[in-house]
Each structure stands twice: as C-alpha cells, then as structure tokens.
Amino acid sequence: MRYLKLFLKQHKGRTILAVLLLLGQVVGTLLIPALVANIVDHGILLGNMGVVLRTGVQMLAVTFLAAGISAWGSWATSDLAALFGREMRSLLLRKSQELSIQQFDAVGISSMITRTSSDITNLQRAMGMVLQMVVPAPIIVVVSIFMTTMVSPVMAVIQVVFMAILLVLAALILKKSNTLSRSIQTRLDRINQVVREAVTGVRVIRAFGNEAYEEERSGRAYAGYADNMIRLNRLFAVVNPVVWLLMGALMAVILSVGGTLVLGGNIAVGQITAVAEYSTLTMAYLIMAASVLTTLPKAGACLQRLRELLDTQPAVFDANGLPVNTSAEAAAAVEFDHVTFAYQGAEEPVIHDLSFALYPGQTTAVIGSTGSGKSTLADLLLRLHEIPSGRIMLGGADLRSLSQLEVRDRIGCVPQKAFLFSGTIAENLRMGRKDATEEELWQALSIAQAEDFVRQLPMGLDSPVSQGGTNFSGGQRQRLSIARALVKKADVFIFDDSFSALDVKTDAALRKALHQHVTKPAKLIIAQRVSTIADADQILVLDQGRLAGAGTHQELLECCPTYRAIVDSQTQRKEA
CATH class of the missing domain: 3.40.50.300 (P-loop containing nucleotide triphosphate hydrolases)
Known part of the structure; x- marks a missing residue:
C-alpha cells in the first residue's frame, strides 16, 4: 500500500480531479429520485402539466450533465490508473537492473514477466474500478438513508437491514476468495516459466522427441491454474443470484410497506417512488462495490508481490562514503x-x-x-x-x-x-x-x-x-x-x-x-x-x-x- 499511497500523493492534482468528478456524478444521480417524486406528487397527481414539463426539462439537464461528468470521470480514473501502471513498470525495471545476478535469478524471469504484465494490469483494473464504483458507494448509501429517513424512518430501517445482509455476504466471499486469489498469481508464474522454456527450448524438445513430456508438464501447470480459477469463479457465481434475490426482496418489502403507508395517508405516492429509487441506487452501488471488493484479494496479492520485489535491498550498492583513490601512479589497469x-x-x-x-x-x-x-x-x-x-x-x-x-x-x-x-x-x-x-x-x-x-x-x-x-x-x-x-x-x-x-x-x-x-x-x-x-x-x-x-x-x-x-x-x- 505504501507505493500506492506515495503515487496518489505525488499525483494529488489528478487524484482530486477524479474524485471531484465522481462526486459530481453522485450528486446528479441523487437528484433524479427527488425530481421524479416532484413530478408524481405535484405534476401528475394534480394534473399540473407546467410542473411536469418544467421538472422534465430539469431531469434532462441533470441527466446530460451527469452523463458528461461521468464520462470525464471515467477518463480521469483510467488516465490515473494507466499512469500508475507506467510508473510501477518503470520502478520494476529499475529495480531489476539494481539487483545482483543472484537476486535476479532468485526472482526468476517468468515471475518478473508476470509481475510486470499480469500483476500490474490487475492493479490498474482494480484501481479504476475502486475509484469509479467503491468511492461513490458510501456517499450514495449515507445520502439515500438520510433522504429515506426524512420520508419514513421505517423504510430507512428496511434499507439498513438489507444493506447489512449484503455486506455480510460480501465479507464471507472476500474471506474465502483471499487464499485462492493469492495462489493464482503464483500458478501463473509457473505457466509463464513452462511456456517460456517450451518456446525457447523448442529445438532441444524436438531433437529429443520430448513433445509428449512437455505437453504433460504444461498440462499440469495449466490444470493447477484452471482448478484455482474454477473454484474462485464458482465462489463468485453464487454472488449474482443471491444479490438479485436480495434486490427483489427489498423492492417487494418497500412496495408493500410503502403501499400500506400511502393508504394510511402517512406518505405521498411520489415519496414512495423516490424511496424505491434510492433503495435501488443504494443496492446497485453496494453490489458494484461488493463485486469490486471481491477482486481486491487478487489485487492485494499482486501488490504484495510487487512490494516484495521493490523492497528488496540490492546486494550490490554504491557506497558514496568510501574514499576514491585516483592515483596516477597505479601501473595495473x-x-x-x-x-x-x-x-x-x-x-x-x-x-x-x-x-x-x-x-x-x-x-x-x-x-x-x-x-x-x-x-x-x-x-x-x-x-x-x-x-x-x-x-x-x-x-x-x-x-x-x-x-x-x-x-x-x-x-x-x-x-x-x-x-x-x-x-x-x-x-x-x-x-x-x-x-x-x-x-x-x-x-x-x-x-x-x-x-x-x-x-x-x-x-x-x-x-x-x-x-x-x-x-x-x-x-x-x-x-x-x-x-x-x-x-x-x-x-x-x-x-x-x-x-x-x-x-x-x-x-x-x-x-x-x-x-x-x-x-x-x-x-x-x-x-x-x-x-x-x-x-x-x-x-x-x-x-x-x-x-x-x-x-x-x-x-x-x-x-x-x-x-x-x-x-x-x-x-x-x-x-x-
């Protein structure tokens, strides 16, 4: 994490711009339910077309503005993630040139290639998704609960209960996927090693008629990687149906309770519409955040592998404190x-x-x-x-x-x-x-x-x-x-x-x-x-x-x- 924090600090301007754009997108998203409630309660139900048209124009303006800010925010986060990837690759290349031959051999060429390509690509992807999907989620959740509480505290409690269930599910998935994610990158190192040897040693393999053995060896490497990936994907496959089940159950409960409150005259129809949209937004952002969080163990494993290499102290280093003897009398070169x-x-x-x-x-x-x-x-x-x-x-x-x-x-x-x-x-x-x-x-x-x-x-x-x-x-x-x-x-x-x-x-x-x-x-x-x-x-x-x-x-x-x-x-x- 130190290298990520240092990068964000060095590029504070770009980071702040990306976060502000994401906040602008969030504001636009949160305004839409309130405008919808206004159309329903003060326009459609009262037959006031002026309110419908005026609010509709406002909704269009907010939508286009939010879309523009969202596109700009996506570009800013992608640019920041790409810059992070470039700087990390530069650091790795510089470190590989600083290490002694023994240290470089201990890391291995295949592992160095995996860290430079796959590991950093995973980090770039995770960084972009975290900025776009995880950062806005807490704001959406807090504002949605606050707005729902203003309408009906009972509805807010329902939201919190379903959010808690979703977060518990995400925590369990994260815990189980953590070990698998860490082993996947190590197995990818092995695949790179086997493929590299098979490609560079193709003449020797053919000369000894060793094709069958190499196929078996590479097959074992692929099988180990595939086995871990299948287990990880099976784990994630549980998430989608459960999440959609929670979404459906939440909407059913909100509409049932909200309908009862509307019939009792406690809230307006437009307000229950706004609450339903706030609940949908909240769950949607939590789902996106949870889906991103499930990728964090793998990104964390990649970052740990990079940190291990970047924190390695070179066995050979320049000792500037030693005196330099430049005597012209030295006969030997x-x-x-x-x-x-x-x-x-x-x-x-x-x-x-x-x-x-x-x-x-x-x-x-x-x-x-x-x-x-x-x-x-x-x-x-x-x-x-x-x-x-x-x-x-x-x-x-x-x-x-x-x-x-x-x-x-x-x-x-x-x-x-x-x-x-x-x-x-x-x-x-x-x-x-x-x-x-x-x-x-x-x-x-x-x-x-x-x-x-x-x-x-x-x-x-x-x-x-x-x-x-x-x-x-x-x-x-x-x-x-x-x-x-x-x-x-x-x-x-x-x-x-x-x-x-x-x-x-x-x-x-x-x-x-x-x-x-x-x-x-x-x-x-x-x-x-x-x-x-x-x-x-x-x-x-x-x-x-x-x-x-x-x-x-x-x-x-x-x-x-x-x-x-x-x-x-x-x-x-x-x-x-």
Missing part, C-alpha cells in the same frame, strides 16, 4: 588482491584467495576446467556480485569506492552468451556509445571480423536484428557482440569465452586484429581452447577456484602440471 567469493548457499567458495593484475596494452588469458570460476572473475570485475573478502582495484581505485555506472563505463564486456537486441545492427553496436560514427562502427566490425558479412547484407548497418539475434548464426552473433564492445572505447575489455563459436582461422584473424588495433586497453580473455590464448602476455590457470599457475604459454608448459594436462588433452583430441 585491474588488480585482484586476495579475492575470495562464494555464491549464496554454496558450501565452498568458487574463488579462493585470488591475486593477479591486468596491465594496459597487455592480454591476460584465463583457462581452467568447467566450474573453476572463470566467468565469475568477469562478473566480479563488472561488480555484478559483492566480494566478502579481498578487494578489486580498477585504475588504482577500489571497485567499491566507484559507482556501478562508472565501473561499467570503463569496461567493455563480451558475455559468454552472445545476445543481441531487436532493432538494427547499428543500434546494437551503439549500445555502449550512442555518438559513435559510422566509420567507428565499420572499424569495430573490421577488427571483429564481421565487416564482410555485414557489407553483404542488403541494408548494411541498418539491417534488422531479431530478438536475441536469432536471424544470425552463433559465430555472427559473437562477432557482432565483440564489435559492440570495441565501439565503447573502454579501459578494460573482457572476452568471456566469446571466441567459442568461431572457426580456427577467424579466431586467429580476430586475435591478430585485436593485438594490432586495440593496443592501449587491458584485455582479459576467458577461453576453453589453448590455441585461443597461447599468444597471451599472461595466462592464469584456475583449478577449483584457486590460481594453479601464471605465466606465458611456454613457462606454464614447463612448470604447471594443470596447464600441461589441459594442453595434452586438447592435443590428443586433435590427433585422434
């Missing part, structure tokens, strides 16, 4: 100083007391078996995780003393999975530097060995890129990702196993171009193939998170058994 890191919940650290340095203009390579912590080094340098022990220096400054934006502005990274965004090739290449010229884009493509195939495309740099870059091969995506990083003109470049999809010839040509044209920045290459890193100025060998050796290719062959075993395994594989 990057320095790992006794760094130890473990993932949350892991029994063993993935990085143990690691120390090494990257120097400007030099290429440092990292090699090791799967799970030895190679990619974790890249994540730590980008400060996607916070290190509990040791420190990482970037240009002589502790990484924690710099803002995350500053750290990532100084680093160009090619991640292990080459991901391209929908748009054009030029838009993807300019991701790290919006003002890059076409000449700089072609230069980066040339270094990345991507210039030839891009020039062959009909639209060149303006060629479209599908979501994820699926209209390009794996090797083309990797080369475009490398070019995107090179456009950035960073102080440090990280290539996280980003040559794996390249053939040996392209790999060699790309490394040669990097050596010739990218001379000033420090380069960190994480690779599996020895041939990719053999010419590096420094090779780090990781074994279960520990530094097993450091040196050139020849030095490691002589003194590092772990590296020698890696080289022998790949050489034997080639010979075989």
Whole structure:
C-alpha cells in the first residue's frame, strides 16, 4: 500500500480531479429520485402539466450533465490508473537492473514477466474500478438513508437491514476468495516459466522427441491454474443470484410497506417512488462495490508481490562514503588482491584467495576446467556480485569506492552468451556509445571480423536484428557482440569465452586484429581452447577456484602440471 499511497500523493492534482468528478456524478444521480417524486406528487397527481414539463426539462439537464461528468470521470480514473501502471513498470525495471545476478535469478524471469504484465494490469483494473464504483458507494448509501429517513424512518430501517445482509455476504466471499486469489498469481508464474522454456527450448524438445513430456508438464501447470480459477469463479457465481434475490426482496418489502403507508395517508405516492429509487441506487452501488471488493484479494496479492520485489535491498550498492583513490601512479589497469567469493548457499567458495593484475596494452588469458570460476572473475570485475573478502582495484581505485555506472563505463564486456537486441545492427553496436560514427562502427566490425558479412547484407548497418539475434548464426552473433564492445572505447575489455563459436582461422584473424588495433586497453580473455590464448602476455590457470599457475604459454608448459594436462588433452583430441 505504501507505493500506492506515495503515487496518489505525488499525483494529488489528478487524484482530486477524479474524485471531484465522481462526486459530481453522485450528486446528479441523487437528484433524479427527488425530481421524479416532484413530478408524481405535484405534476401528475394534480394534473399540473407546467410542473411536469418544467421538472422534465430539469431531469434532462441533470441527466446530460451527469452523463458528461461521468464520462470525464471515467477518463480521469483510467488516465490515473494507466499512469500508475507506467510508473510501477518503470520502478520494476529499475529495480531489476539494481539487483545482483543472484537476486535476479532468485526472482526468476517468468515471475518478473508476470509481475510486470499480469500483476500490474490487475492493479490498474482494480484501481479504476475502486475509484469509479467503491468511492461513490458510501456517499450514495449515507445520502439515500438520510433522504429515506426524512420520508419514513421505517423504510430507512428496511434499507439498513438489507444493506447489512449484503455486506455480510460480501465479507464471507472476500474471506474465502483471499487464499485462492493469492495462489493464482503464483500458478501463473509457473505457466509463464513452462511456456517460456517450451518456446525457447523448442529445438532441444524436438531433437529429443520430448513433445509428449512437455505437453504433460504444461498440462499440469495449466490444470493447477484452471482448478484455482474454477473454484474462485464458482465462489463468485453464487454472488449474482443471491444479490438479485436480495434486490427483489427489498423492492417487494418497500412496495408493500410503502403501499400500506400511502393508504394510511402517512406518505405521498411520489415519496414512495423516490424511496424505491434510492433503495435501488443504494443496492446497485453496494453490489458494484461488493463485486469490486471481491477482486481486491487478487489485487492485494499482486501488490504484495510487487512490494516484495521493490523492497528488496540490492546486494550490490554504491557506497558514496568510501574514499576514491585516483592515483596516477597505479601501473595495473585491474588488480585482484586476495579475492575470495562464494555464491549464496554454496558450501565452498568458487574463488579462493585470488591475486593477479591486468596491465594496459597487455592480454591476460584465463583457462581452467568447467566450474573453476572463470566467468565469475568477469562478473566480479563488472561488480555484478559483492566480494566478502579481498578487494578489486580498477585504475588504482577500489571497485567499491566507484559507482556501478562508472565501473561499467570503463569496461567493455563480451558475455559468454552472445545476445543481441531487436532493432538494427547499428543500434546494437551503439549500445555502449550512442555518438559513435559510422566509420567507428565499420572499424569495430573490421577488427571483429564481421565487416564482410555485414557489407553483404542488403541494408548494411541498418539491417534488422531479431530478438536475441536469432536471424544470425552463433559465430555472427559473437562477432557482432565483440564489435559492440570495441565501439565503447573502454579501459578494460573482457572476452568471456566469446571466441567459442568461431572457426580456427577467424579466431586467429580476430586475435591478430585485436593485438594490432586495440593496443592501449587491458584485455582479459576467458577461453576453453589453448590455441585461443597461447599468444597471451599472461595466462592464469584456475583449478577449483584457486590460481594453479601464471605465466606465458611456454613457462606454464614447463612448470604447471594443470596447464600441461589441459594442453595434452586438447592435443590428443586433435590427433585422434
């Protein structure tokens, strides 16, 4: 509720306008029964056509005015709800960028999509309905009871009794639907997860002939969601007939009691008509309010899920209080100083007391078996995780003393999975530097060995890129990702196993171009193939998170058994 209250406070003007328009609509609605009573008692029964015509014109004027105000009020509430949805989605997107990789993985992509789409849509709908149907209800009820009391206290008591019955029914429905509504959104998360896996993994599913299993798995997810929805809808299905029964019973009682009072000369015929209309209005607004209130448990569950995410404190944050050391004497571009890191919940650290340095203009390579912590080094340098022990220096400054934006502005990274965004090739290449010229884009493509195939495309740099870059091969995506990083003109470049999809010839040509044209920045290459890193100025060998050796290719062959075993395994594989 805090975020909703904060939103309404920030947009106080829009909120007040919407409420005033709704109040105007209520006033117009409440005037109609009084005008009807006037026509009946002072016009029709007395045969006074002047009163009938004059009051009829007033009714038309009030009706048109109320309709206009109602339309304006509907627009104002819809606009307010849409603005709330936009701001909540912006907050969620900002929060998703602030969370550490571990925290984001704990939430899950499917749950993030559900919260951004379904949860916020439910909140928008609930907000609009509450403003239009729930807010006017108390005013309608109070004024109707007051006006009825002025005519006949007995009739007012009848109204209150039926209202109490309706409210008790709504409370019971709300109590029973609360648990179901909360579980529905969680089950929707599961559906999104299953569908996403089935769509993104369609090739693997078909390759293994696993269609039947996936259908069964998705069927279970759909069945769980459908079961809860059916139970919830059955609960709500009871509401309509019971409510209409109450409406009919109320009108029957009012007309019976009112007819008796009219025959006794206690009230006029027009007054009983007004009371009947007030009772109808009251019950109608209470029914609308009750129907909206039945959706509030689901909206409350959605708001709770959003609050849980928005209130999550990022594990990595900018500590502005730390002093920034910008000493020009720092020789190393990057320095790992006794760094130890473990993932949350892991029994063993993935990085143990690691120390090494990257120097400007030099290429440092990292090699090791799967799970030895190679990619974790890249994540730590980008400060996607916070290190509990040791420190990482970037240009002589502790990484924690710099803002995350500053750290990532100084680093160009090619991640292990080459991901391209929908748009054009030029838009993807300019991701790290919006003002890059076409000449700089072609230069980066040339270094990345991507210039030839891009020039062959009909639209060149303006060629479209599908979501994820699926209209390009794996090797083309990797080369475009490398070019995107090179456009950035960073102080440090990280290539996280980003040559794996390249053939040996392209790999060699790309490394040669990097050596010739990218001379000033420090380069960190994480690779599996020895041939990719053999010419590096420094090779780090990781074994279960520990530094097993450091040196050139020849030095490691002589003194590092772990590296020698890696080289022998790949050489034997080639010979075989």
